[in-house]
Amino acid sequence: MTIKVLLADDQALLRAGFRSLLRRSKDITVVAEAATGDEAVRQARAAEPDVILMDIRMPGMDGIEATRRILAERPATKVIILTTFDTDEHVFAALRVGASGFLTKEVAPAELRHAVVVVAAGEALLSPSVTRRVVQQFAHRPTPVSGDGLAVLTAREREVVRLVAQGLSNEHIAARLVISPLTAKTHVTRALMKLNVRDRVQLVILAYESGLVRPGH
Structure with a gap:
């Protein structure tokens, strides 16, 4: 079974990097990309991804609100929040609306692919650092x-x-x-x-x- 992924981040270079990394996995395919929260909501509706890599800070609608809207329509979708710093104060808000975990944008290639597979399987990225933040x-x-x-x-x-x-x-x-x-x-x-x-x-x-x-x- 191929895991369908939506990349949502306003930085085109970062999306390209993640797309390249994920394409190395035979069981993962990037089906859509979005540069804003509004676009992420539309693309999630059209592409029906299994997992979304969602940036918190984007022009217009932020990643937290986009996550809330997407999960209201498609509760089976899994959202992994992307953040620049693991101390981001908005991480908890994103988890509260239903995100399944978070990754920093400096994530190692193997960890990125592992995270997508784990979340798609229904697990959560619940590391001790996440627990401490809660x-x-x-x-x-x-x-x-x-x-x-x-x-x-x-x-x-x-x-x-x-x-x-x-x-x-x-x-x-x-x-x-x-x-x-x-x-x-x-x-x-x-x-x-x-x-x-x-x-x-x-x-x-x-x-x-x-x-x-x-x-x-």
Whole structure:
């Protein structure tokens, strides 16, 4: 199966570089490009990409709003945010509207291709640095109040969600709870379905918003 990719960035040179890198993979094809957020929305509608590499800052509509609109129309589409700095304050906002992760524009070729494949498969680019950024966002907010939404989870599923929110992979969760990686993955999948969230990034955000996990604990 070929993964269809849309490149959305106002820098033509960067798009050309990414296009060249992705073409080296037999299972990835660039089906469209966009230089503005508005154009990204139109191209996503026309080309129906599986994955979008989306710049945050573009003329007119920015990448965050473009991501929100695209996912409202095509929720199955995966969006990877492109940013110049990994400390970009807008990264959290992009994750909040549904992006599956982010990459800096200085990403290594192999990492770029790997990211597209991973996100297309339904996973999220949830590195420890992303998790820390989510924590930092909530560290400056009033203490959240636990909601009833998490009541649908079993005790073990809640425990697994806590570990996901700490940035642990399925393998690390399995080691911590002395279960198999497959069982850990099953618990994560069930939690995603029960809470109606699209990926692990959204699961981390929900864990903090609900009060299941708190910064510093």
